[in-house]
Amino acid sequence: MAEITAPQSPVTAEQFADEIREQLKYTQGVTVEQAKPADVYVAAASAVRRHLMDSWMKTQADMVNGNTKAVGYLSAEFLMGKQLENALLNAGLTEQFDKAVEALGFNAQEVIDAEYEPGLGNGGLGRLAACFIDSLASLGVPAFGYGIQYKYGIFKQEFDENGKQIETPDYWLANEEPWGHIDYNRDQKVSFGGEVVEENGRKVWKPAWSVRAVPVDYMVPGYASGRVNTLRLWSAKSYDEFDLLTFNKSEYLDAVKPQVEAENISKILYPEDSTPQGKALRLEQQYFFVSASIHDAIRVFYPGQDKPDLTTFPDKINFQLNDTHPVIGIPELMRVLMDEYDYDWDTAWDITRRTFNYTCHTLLPEALEVWPSKLIGELLPRHLEIIEKINDQFEAELKAKGVAADTIKDMAIYTGDAVRMAYLATYGGSHVNGVAELHSQLLKDVTLKNFSDVYPDKFTNVTNGVTPRRFIKLANPRLSDLITEGLGTDKWLSDLELLKGLVPLADDDEFVKKFAAVKQANKVDFSNFAKRKYGFDIDPNTMINTMVKRLHEYKRQALKILSVIADYADIKSGKVSADDIMPRTIVFGAKAAPGYYLAKQTIQLINNVARVINNDPDVKGKLNVYFPWNYNIELAMNLIPATDLDEQISQAGKEASGTGNMKFALNGALTVGTLDGANVEIRERVGAENFFLFGMTEPEVSALYAKGYDTKGLSREYYEKDPQLKAAIDMVADGTFSDGDKDTYKDLVNDWLNKDYFMTLADFRAYMDIQAQIEETYRDPMKWSRMAVLNVANSGYFSSDRSIEDYLERIWHTGPLK
Numbered sequence: 001m002a003e004i005t006a007p008q009s010p011v012t013a014e015q016f017a018d019e020i021r022e023q024l025k026y027t028q029g030v031t032v033e034q035a036k037p038a039d040v041y042v043a044a045a046s047a048v049r050r051h052l053m054d055s056w057m058k059t060q061a062d063m064v065n066g067n068t069k070a071v072g073y074l075s076a077e078f079l080m081g082k083q084l085e086n087a088l089l090n091a092g093l094t095e096q097f098d099k100a101v102e103a104l105g106f107n108a109q110e111v112i113d114a115e116y117e118p119g120l121g122n123g124g125l126g127r128l129a130a131c132f133i134d135s136l137a138s139l140g141v142p143a144f145g146y147g148i149q150y151k152y153g154i155f156k157q158e159f160d161e162n163g164k165q166i167e168t169p170d171y172w173l174a175n176e177e178p179w180g181h182i183d184y185n186r187d188q189k190v191s192f193g194g195e196v197v198e199e200n201g202r203k204v205w206k207p208a209w210s211v212r213a214v215p216v217d218y219m220v221p222g223y224a225s226g227r228v229n230t231l232r233l234w235s236a237k238s239y240d241e242f243d244l245l246t247f248n249k250s251e252y253l254d255a256v257k258p259q260v261e262a263e264n265i266s267k268i269l270y271p272e273d274s275t276p277q278g279k280a281l282r283l284e285q286q287y288f289f290v291s292a293s294i295h296d297a298i299r300v301f302y303p304g305q306d307k308p309d310l311t312t313f314p315d316k317i318n319f320q321l322n323d324t325h326p327v328i329g330i331p332e333l334m335r336v337l338m339d340e341y342d343y344d345w346d347t348a349w350d351i352t353r354r355t356f357n358y359t360c361h362t363l364l365p366e367a368l369e370v371w372p373s374k375l376i377g378e379l380l381p382r383h384l385e386i387i388e389k390i391n392d393q394f395e396a397e398l399k400a401k402g403v404a405a406d407t408i409k410d411m412a413i414y415t416g417d418a419v420r421m422a423y424l425a426t427y428g429g430s431h432v433n434g435v436a437e438l439h440s441q442l443l444k445d446v447t448l449k450n451f452s453d454v455y456p457d458k459f460t461n462v463t464n465g466v467t468p469r470r471f472i473k474l475a476n477p478r479l480s481d482l483i484t485e486g487l488g489t490d491k492w493l494s495d496l497e498l499l500k501g502l503v504p505l506a507d508d509d510e511f512v513k514k515f516a517a518v519k520q521a522n523k524v525d526f527s528n529f530a531k532r533k534y535g536f537d538i539d540p541n542t543m544i545n546t547m548v549k550r551l552h553e554y555k556r557q558a559l560k561i562l563s564v565i566a567d568y569a570d571i572k573s574g575k576v577s578a579d580d581i582m583p584r585t586i587v588f589g590a591k592a593a594p595g596y597y598l599a600k601q602t603i604q605l606i607n608n609v610a611r612v613i614n615n616d617p618d619v620k621g622k623l624n625v626y627f628p629w630n631y632n633i634e635l636a637m638n639l640i641p642a643t644d645l646d647e648q649i650s651q652a653g654k655e656a657s658g659t660g661n662m663k664f665a666l667n668g669a670l671t672v673g674t675l676d677g678a679n680v681e682i683r684e685r686v687g688a689e690n691f692f693l694f695g696m697t698e699p700e701v702s703a704l705y706a707k708g709y710d711t712k713g714l715s716r717e718y719y720e721k722d723p724q725l726k727a728a729i730d731m732v733a734d735g736t737f738s739d740g741d742k743d744t745y746k747d748l749v750n751d752w753l754n755k756d757y758f759m760t761l762a763d764f765r766a767y768m769d770i771q772a773q774i775e776e777t778y779r780d781p782m783k784w785s786r787m788a789v790l791n792v793a794n795s796g797y798f799s800s801d802r803s804i805e806d807y808l809e810r811i812w813h814t815g816p817l818k
């Protein structure tokens with residue numbers, strides 16, 4: 001019998017059923033007979049919250065009264081996913097829930113499905129924030145997640161009849177949302193605009209307008225830690241609800257204008273993954289949540305004190321800046337300390353520098369935010385002054401260190417016209433980290449090279465991770481049970497390195513067969529899920545080959561679809577018989593930023609390749625492409641456990657880390673990938689022989705740029721020289737996937753042949769070759785499954801618990817609550 005250490009709740013299933021009944025009756029006013037699954041979901045969520053309440057209050061009290069420094073994770077995105085199952089797991093109520101709901105006459109899955117998934121993030125960055133707050137709570141570290149409760153999350157994706165992406169608003173709050181508690185009594189005032197005047201020798205900011213930041217609190221229960229932290233998402237409300245005078249003049253729209261303007265701030269998540277847009281509103285959002293959070297932390301840690309000793313602030317809490325989005329917090333804390341609490345510049349600077357740390361998540365220059373000074377000056381005039389002064393101090397410091405004048409100019413935080421937020425964060429905080437070893441190295445060598453030359457000690461790496469509770473235990477219960485059986489304990493859920501104990505089992509045929517059976521059962525489940533949700537007919541006896549991630553040129557969905565087209569072209573031309581093909585189902589999931597033209601063309605192409613190939617009798621169902629729309633966490637949790645082969649094929653040197661790659665490896669998919677981001681570390685750990693590596697390395701990519709690949713149109717040479725590549729591209733150009741219309745994809749084709757910045761064509765041959773090797777391996781099921789077992793066994797390092805332990809040791813220097 002395996003040793004089970006999962007949290008146990010004190011209540012029985014009968015008692016939990018009574019609690020649900022009580023919630024239904026006394027809070028919601030419905031009888032069990034009247035209730036729908038959605039009512040039971042709300043009641044169960046409220047009942048779980050009650051169970052977590054004491055731990056939540058105790059965690060907060062211990063945090064304020066104890067001496068353990070807390071972490072404030074400042075993030076514009078938290079992509080939490082559905083909450084009920086996770087809360088049940090961490091409260092030790094999973095079994096009680098299943099039985100209670102059944103006793104009440106409901107199906108547990110239907111109740112769970114009734115929850116609407118919040119999409120308060122764009123992709124990896126937001127999901128990482130969610131994994132991190134889960135791990136902080138599970139490790140018992142006092143922490144706040146601070147962000148924005150957007151009214152509309154990331155857009156809902158649909159495809160029209162031509163396969164084009166359509167974006168529709170995702171009003172996730174349309175139905176009752178039982179998790180967030182709106183705390184009107186702990187609001188904060190956030191001001192904008194106006195001017196700075198001198199009064200009695202002091203700078204005084206006279207803002208023009210203010211909004212009310214109201215916190216909406218979400219519990220973040222730890223797994224088996226007894227701790228419950230807080231995710232505090234700010235919602236913008238107006239101080240002037242309604243102008244009665246204007247209304248009485250029958251100017252109804254004008255009467256609500258101030259309210260609409262104020263509430264716009266938390267209205268919508270910017271649908272961007274790596275390119276900042278929508279300037280003014282985005283800066284307002286950033287300042288809004290950061291200013292409210294800083295004031296909130298002062299309120300929390302110095303309760304009831306008018307004149308707190310804020311020199312201790314960095315000992316109470318450290319703020320982690322999740323990308324450049326919250327970096328305006330640096331001048332904000334300076335302003336608060338000087339203007340609201342009377343500290344001098346040097347003291348304020350010392351406190352600020354010790355409070356903040358910065359995580360960079362990108363290597364794409366366009367994702368490092370640069371704000372026009374004019375905009376900052378208009379919205380936050382006092383902050384612009386402070387930034388200028390920080391820049392003066394910075395330049396003086398560099399000069400004193402003997403840095404050359406030209407370099408100082410290159411490093412300017414404030415250029416006169418613009419403010420470079422990544423530079424401000426690097427100078428204004430104690431540490432800077434990248435999110436995978438290669439990424440952190442490239443930050444030091446390229447992106448922030450000047451800074452790392454001057455401040456080498458600031459730079460460190462923390463490789464990303466994912467929470468095993470959501471992405472193994474909840475997503476893949478069969479594999480979880482098998483792991484527990486194999487290891488004889490379920491302790492791996494809070495110590496993922498224990499998975500190493502599975503290594504010897506890769507040589508145990510019985511275990512490997514069980515492992516393969518788990519994968520097969522998951523594939524059947526996924527096929528049923530895809531039929532129910534999307535109407536797809538996925539054959540679970542084919543290899544499930546998945547590529548899910550944001551649609552971006554650097555991630556190279558184009559490379560994948562070109563390879564599919566090349567295979568298809570081979571069948572059509574008779575070069576290859578469909579009977580000889582290893583049956584494969586390729587599943588894509590991806591949203592493109594609404595304004596990203598080539599990404600949207602790629603989506604259209606994939607959809608039309610799917611339409612043509614899936615309906616072509618010549619292919620005999622051997623090659624299938626599916627593109628379920630609106631990729632989200634629910635889809636991920638169903639698809640990842642069913643995947644045989646995962647695609648991580650970004651151009652080397654472009655993906656900061658990736659976290660999907662970790663989820664797949666942990667669920668026993670094999671990876672085909674480049675030496676990019678965390679792929680490098682995954683491959684090192686699972687073993688080169690258990691990873692399908694292909695493509696150029698980062699130095700090879702750089703060398704090819706140096707030859708003028710994108711500027712001299714060198715990609716065309718690859719097209720001319722490789723008949724298979726040529727056939728594939730010609731098929732796109734000749735209208736095969738656009739009902740004969742040659743214009744539909746002309747911009748995409750033009751880009752491939754004349755620019756191809758991300759070197760899809762240059763890596764095509766290597767990619768086709770590795771796919772041949774993959775097919776051969778897959779034809780030996782035991783070999784494949786053994787490799788998959790070794791992927792699971794050696795991926796324990798990629799737990800977000802380990803990432804948080806690295807942050808604790810290298811950056812935050814704090815630990816669990818005593």
Ligand code: RUG
Binds near residue numbers: 123124362367
């Ligand atoms: O693109 C990166 C991923 O490589 C990374 O895994 C993830 C979490 O660190 O963050 C993604 N990211 C980067 N999302 N937005 C940005 C823009 O800076």
